[in-house]
Amino acid sequence: MTLLYTEVEEELRAAVRDLLADRCSSSAVLGRVESGVESGMPYDAELWKTLARDIGVAGLLVPEELGGAASGAGGASAREAAVVLEELGRAVAPVPYLSSAVLATQALLTAWGAAGGEVAGELLGRLAAGEATAALAVPFAASPYAPPAPAVSLSEDGTVTGTVGGVIGAEIADVLLVPVRLTRGTALCAVETSPAGTVQGAVRVAPVTSLDLTRPIATVSFASAPARVVATAGGPETPWVREALLRGAGLLASEQLGIAEWCLATTVAYVRERRQFARPVGSFQAVKHRLADLWLEIAGARAAARNAAARLAEAPVAGDITVAVAVAQAHCGAVAVHAAEECVQLHGGIGMTWEHPAHLYLKRAKADQIALGTPGDHREALAGPADLPAPV
Amino acid sequence: MTLLYTEVEEELRAAVRDLLADRCSSSAVLGRVESGVESGMPYDAELWKTLARDIGVAGLLVPEELGGAASGAGGASAREAAVVLEELGRAVAPVPYLSSAVLATQALLTAWGAAGGEVAGELLGRLAAGEATAALAVPFAASPYAPPAPAVSLSEDGTVTGTVGGVIGAEIADVLLVPVRLTRGTALCAVETSPAGTVQGAVRVAPVTSLDLTRPIATVSFASAPARVVATAGGPETPWVREALLRGAGLLASEQLGIAEWCLATTVAYVRERRQFARPVGSFQAVKHRLADLWLEIAGARAAARNAAARLAEAPVAGDITVAVAVAQAHCGAVAVHAAEECVQLHGGIGMTWEHPAHLYLKRAKADQIALGTPGDHREALAGPADLPAPV
Amino acid sequence: MTWDEASVARRAAAFLAEHDPATVDRLEFLRARFDAGLAWVHFPEGLGGLGAPRELQAVADRELRGTPDNQPGRIGIGLGMAAPTILAFGTEEQKRRFLRPLWTGEEVWCQLFSEPGAGSDLATLATRAVREGDEWVVDGQKVWTSSAHTARWGLLLARTDPGVPKHRGLTYFVCDMHAPGVEVRPLRQITGEAEFNEVFLTGVRLPEALRLGEAGDGWRVAQATLMNERVAIGGMPVRRTMMEVVADTWRSRPELRTHDLHQRLLRLWVESEVMRLTAARLREQLAAGHPGPEGSGMKLAFARLHQELSGLEVELLREDGLAYDDWTFRRPEAVDFLGREAGYRYLRAKGNSIEGGTSEILRNIIAERVLGLPAEPRADKDVAWKDLPR
């Protein structure tokens, strides 16, 4: 296991970065934010299509046998997905990668690994090929250590009914994966949203005015929506959700790393140029020391995020990944926010304006801090593995 | 109520400061530390005599009717005691002011306020006049929110037996005030240590090698030592101890303020003079900003310590002083340590040497952080009054 | 005469006897109050005051409570910055012309200091004012101007002599915001709304009579304005503190509590209390006649606390913290921390460490003016402004 980037990973990074430089500049993202509020479609569907199909990022976690790129023998893995997330974070790219290719995909992978995973396999194939986009209908703020009980019920006629708030990626999803409660146990259901397979009004995605302009949340309601059962579990738990949240949290660290890196690089570039008192602002020692401290935090974030990705890659189905994930999230969640806050502050007034992209990163970083468990949740989860018991 | 210093308080400060400048320089304190380790007497008894008798600091909390200077009508109060503690902190003066004139005195004042307080009254008179020095035989690390159960027992023959660790001021005490357990309830007993009234070996004060060189702790053992009962209580609590710890904590904030002020002033003076890279070190912006932040913390410490002293002065016997005390301790305990740590760091190598007095302040500040409840204990105590309940 | 509490109270009673707020028109009432010297009692007679000690203003306010007020939130810059500056540096004529409608709220003021290239280093500003006969012709761009779109007058700092070091070539003007060549554009912020404006000045002609203070003395006049700005920010009355807002959220949502958040909240509660006590002590010092640069410290502490608390609130709210109340591009008249939700508070509080002097500049001020630490080496003090590196 290495904490460095492999050559293959660097090539993938270059491909994604080139595409984003071309199609996802700050001004493009700001424009998308404006139009997205009006149209109700916050994502750049064309960009997403290019990423998913042409570069093939959607299938990085999906096994080769299902049409993806993942394999235990040197194929793609969570390490590559992490690199993609770094780049997407660096660009605050409005694409449903985390929601579809990570969260929904991980839920399906867990279901596929269990018995009777045919539906999961079929869905994974569509996702990997970039033919469909999915979303996991679970609040983005849910903690992997306390996944919410399903709020949706499955009727005997095979339809689902109920409402889930705080969901990401639903606006662009062709398939919604919904945890549902059964009389005994739980299930993961798949609901198609595209016109062909659905009843009018059976699925409603209501956008919520969101702190994060580039990845807003929505409320998803099901009213007797036709559903397929992807997997079932006998107890009150929803193992697919827990696994998706935990692995999603581990990979989110790489997105946070990307955010932090953009903020540091942009701030460094600004304070090198900006002059006050006939000197570059970046020559003032207090500014230098703060940026040095931030650099050190980010060096730590890189190591922690790489470690989480590597552990996830080593344990494609299960295994003890909690420590690596929790350490990465406890650290990276705070680092991204710190970096974005310093970026705004050290840009002075200009960083407070709508036209400067800094606020997009601040909002994304703050939302990410809450997403998939807060840093506090992840620290708390370490008390056991670190053998540092709480007071009694 | 004012948070400023009154003229009377400034005069008292000037008198104490002049005496300390004369008799308690850094080099004198370092010398006392060396000789104290050998002789077992860490305190400067002569200096203490002058402070207690000539300047009259020992009686600031003792009512005029008992020979002290305190009165509700414009006499001395906790406000003046706080000013004395600021100056003693600023000089890390090796005198038993906190142990005798604050902790022991407060325990006696609480006992005197209750029924049958004649013994307390007599002792308070001796203390106020500077004729005797007392110590409260309770661990200095005890929290006012969880005072320890008495570790000493009172026999029917009127003698006490048992051991108390972590006590300050015992080496120089003529009277030890010991909380004892009774068959039913508790009592506060007074044990004389001076030859006249004691049995050989009945009281033993064993010095403990201490972090704080200028106010070390000791272990006090009683073996059938003759004692007088000062007060009794029916329940398991020791109200005199709780009150002494809480009020002592409130006044300790002023000592911490004095420590922090010395550290800031000394550091500022040093970095103004010390040159590196052909500039005063104090002209480097990172150093300036850190010292500005420290100054702000200390401005807060002054307001909080003054507020605690003023509240204590307004409520000479009881009343709700917890918030003022807890806020002052939660803040000042950390500020003193921070100031001492910055003092060592910004002095560079010289601050790490035994010859420079910075370490005396670091050790005192660190010990004070533990004393009479840690900052965490005081914060915890605020959850109720601030109506910020803990998670369930 | 020497005013005391009783005599100010009598004056107010006599005024009320002659002007019944229930019947007199609001504006007439305010003008009469100004003329009676009960606007700001420490101002001179004839200029809205009585020449009384400043602290007696509280007596006048108490006696006149419930009568029409001048909506101080709307005209904060006029009251807090323009009025003391005009009083200190204005001509008799300027004082008579400007102070009355300023106080009654008939004329709103704004401040035209900051520029895109001159933020913390205000003295390096580039807006030019060139004398032509008995007029000045002004060209340049200002930014972060609140109330510019409602203002009748602006406090303008402009460069009149580029050939001398930057602090010495500035002159202070009252800018006629209705003059041709003044263009105001809203500046949208990260909160979605636009509290502030950019102001473009193109060939704006200001008569000599609108110069405030001597030509070349603008920096000194501006210092008075800025000092009053920081006092105003530090001493602003608040209905509820940020701590109270967050504490209420904590109390009302027990299911969101964790030990991590609890410990952090207790720390911030202590800090908040310490800041309250520090501010109270500072006010006592000011009242005792010992003002000082300590006000900079309060603004610094205030910004930090606001940011920490508002950040914690969003985190505490979890799913609700992912939502925002409104991104609509609006033009509010004042900051409203309490009327909006957690996300807004978090974003708006970021400005607290930038507006009215960044926290970095405030630390410099504390280090140099309070602690007496040496200034950094300066390359720009004795160089003509036009020769400075840019």
Next chain:
Amino acid sequence: MTWDEASVARRAAAFLAEHDPATVDRLEFLRARFDAGLAWVHFPEGLGGLGAPRELQAVADRELRGTPDNQPGRIGIGLGMAAPTILAFGTEEQKRRFLRPLWTGEEVWCQLFSEPGAGSDLATLATRAVREGDEWVVDGQKVWTSSAHTARWGLLLARTDPGVPKHRGLTYFVCDMHAPGVEVRPLRQITGEAEFNEVFLTGVRLPEALRLGEAGDGWRVAQATLMNERVAIGGMPVRRTMMEVVADTWRSRPELRTHDLHQRLLRLWVESEVMRLTAARLREQLAAGHPGPEGSGMKLAFARLHQELSGLEVELLREDGLAYDDWTFRRPEAVDFLGREAGYRYLRAKGNSIEGGTSEILRNIIAERVLGLPAEPRADKDVAWKDLPR
């Protein structure tokens, strides 16, 4: 030849076959190991090495585990700083003279760089070396010299030309610590003990043969020494980390636990783990041939974490934290965080952010060399050392 794991292992086996550690005298064994090229395999042949890649040293160490070692803790400065500097800048004769007894531990080395007036600004040092014939006469005072009292040789940086800017007038010497005029006095620290010394140099005569590198080139030679120092500090192997020590205290004393301390400890555990991973990643980078100034970052993080953890441990211990283990004035040969108690760790850790480059200097290095931020205005770069303000 090209060395690989197998051939180094064979070499070690052959060496062991000829030198049975059970029968050969310890010093003889070490000398023979040096001569066999198994001391530091990446050094040239004849100088204790094989000219092999650095990472093969681990193979030699593994194969020779359990045999007499050179007690690296005692001779850390020789191994970590003197050896690479001599290898890079020494003459053939100097390498042959010094490296063998250095490695075997027969000769201890110390470092004579810092002075009372030259700490962070090392290049401003004032110790003079004046040439007289083929000798140099040295006068000055050095400080913070560990091992000076046991050292045979010192790495000395002295000023040989005060008439040029400070970096250019320095020369690097090997100082004979047994020469007349060298006086070593212990320097007591806040921990009570004296790890370090002051060294007074009075008319110390050093032959030309002890000059290391060119006259006037001392700064460049010293940079090599310092770079190796920071690598050494960052990469020091530890038996147990400070985190493990504090965690053990936490586990063994349940009655001392509070939520405040628990939350802080969890934060530090995460930081400690992040630092471990960062160091592991840095080592991978180094092994891959991409070294960099990032090592400064590790030292910075290490100091902070050590200080936070040791401070928390004292606080956690409460009454036991008020005690100290020993104030006796002792002269230890090495720092021992583990053999002493919490109070010692707390005090000693304060030095971590000062020794070997203060945290302030390390932040400057990161800001300038890693982030490329501009240097501060410098007044001392082009001024002759003798004309600098003091």
